[in-house]
Amino acid sequence: MEIKIIKTPPEKLKPKPKDESQLGFGKIFTDHFFNMKYKNGKGWHDPVIEPYRPLQLDPTAMCLHYAQEIFEGLKAYRGKDGAIFLFRPTENIKRMNASAERMCMPAIDENVFLDALKKLVILEKDWIPHSAGASLYIRPTMIATEAALGVHPADEYLFFIVVGPVGAYYPEGFSPTKIFVSEKYVRAAAGGTGFTKAGGNYAASLYASRIAANMGYTQVLWLDARENKFVEEVGTSNIFFLIGDELITPALTGTILPGVTRNSVIQMARHFGIKVAERQLPIDDVITASQKGTLKEVFASGTAAIVSPVGQIYFRGKEYLINNGKTGPLAEKLYNEILQIQYGLKEDEFGWRVKIHG
Numbered sequence: 001m002e003i004k005i006i007k008t009p010p011e012k013l014k015p016k017p018k019d020e021s022q023l024g025f026g027k028i029f030t031d032h033f034f035n036m037k038y039k040n041g042k043g044w045h046d047p048v049i050e051p052y053r054p055l056q057l058d059p060t061a062m063c064l065h066y067a068q069e070i071f072e073g074l075k076a077y078r079g080k081d082g083a084i085f086l087f088r089p090t091e092n093i094k095r096m097n098a099s100a101e102r103m104c105m106p107a108i109d110e111n112v113f114l115d116a117l118k119k120l121v122i123l124e125k126d127w128i129p130h131s132a133g134a135s136l137y138i139r140p141t142m143i144a145t146e147a148a149l150g151v152h153p154a155d156e157y158l159f160f161i162v163v164g165p166v167g168a169y170y171p172e173g174f175s176p177t178k179i180f181v182s183e184k185y186v187r188a189a190a191g192g193t194g195f196t197k198a199g200g201n202y203a204a205s206l207y208a209s210r211i212a213a214n215m216g217y218t219q220v221l222w223l224d225a226r227e228n229k230f231v232e233e234v235g236t237s238n239i240f241f242l243i244g245d246e247l248i249t250p251a252l253t254g255t256i257l258p259g260v261t262r263n264s265v266i267q268m269a270r271h272f273g274i275k276v277a278e279r280q281l282p283i284d285d286v287i288t289a290s291q292k293g294t295l296k297e298v299f300a301s302g303t304a305a306i307v308s309p310v311g312q313i314y315f316r317g318k319e320y321l322i323n324n325g326k327t328g329p330l331a332e333k334l335y336n337e338i339l340q341i342q343y344g345l346k347e348d349e350f351g352w353r354v355k356i357h358g
């Protein structure tokens with residue numbers, strides 16, 4: 001499928017942000033976006049990159065009522081000498097199709113998807129920040145657009161991709177977070193949609209996050225919905241615990257988002273010679289390890305921050321300090337190694353980096 005490109009006229013181009021230290025996350029979007037439509041019987045059609053604009057939707061567009069909506073998140077990185085890289089984009093494409101399958105939405109051809117990512121990022125390449133740690137965030141999204149009420153899979157969809165510059169996650173160095181163990185509210189139940197990036201999962205998570213924020217905590221540490229016993233994820237990131245000399249992360253049981261960064265951390269830690277276990281981990285074991293002094297590090301993983309160290313855990317009225325509230329050496333090492341691969345600053349032994357320009 002050939003992607004049509006309609007360029008924004010020069011006089012209508014937005015001014016680029018002047019101060020890259022003020023970029024933040026998810027506030028600025030570029031001059032163009034990609035979109036294509038789907039209709040039952042016709043399939044995906046009319047792929048186009050066109051001037052960024054609001055969408056037109058019927059008030060009964062089914063995504064607005066029954067949340068048939070999924071998304072992805074990845075980044076484009078500027079390397080030396082005009083090089084532009086994506087990081088494991090095929091993983092995001094496959095995951096989007098896994099989300100689509102679970103939500104009764106149509107799959108997208110992997111080649112068309114990758115082609116759209118590359119063409120859009122290259123067209124918007126002047127928007128990719130130059131400062132260390134900053135990047136171009138990419139948000140592929142699919143929504144049900146059929147105008148109809150009544151709960152059923154829609155027969156029309158829109159797939160679109162928007163991109164926007166985002167700042168370095170740690171402009172002033174790491175700042176370990178404080179996390180709150182939620183025993184009352186859950187993120188995902190077995191048999192549900194926890195493994196998908198479906199919008200509804202995030203709406204359902206807001207209330208617990210607000211309670212945690214009101215108590216002074218940055219993120220919620222989610223436990224499993226059945227027994228309220230096993231750790232699952234933290235906020236919208238995967239989670240790792242270094243207990244003794246073993247790095248433990250919850251297994252992918254269907255309630256956990258299979259993070260691309262999670263997988264990269266596992267592979268890299270094993271490459272360092274560290275013992276990594278993907279298994280169920282009771283919160284009680286984490287607390288016991290903390291009391292015994294064997295809980296060395298806790299960190300979250302995700303595309304936004306790569307690795308985000310946790311300095312404190314709140315559980316049943318008590319606070320447990322991890323590594324004296326400081327970033328641990330393993331989190332720091334993983335962060336640096338993955339970041340250098342993403343920006344083309346070191347050899348990529350894993351074959352993760354995809355050069356799309358330069």
Ligand SMILES: *Cc1c(COP(=O)(O)O)cnc(C)c1O
Nearest residue numbers: 236237238257259260261302303
């Ligand atoms: C996106 C996401 C992650 C992290 O996935 P990455 O592919 O590493 O960015 C983890 N948990 C949840 C709930 C997420 O939405």
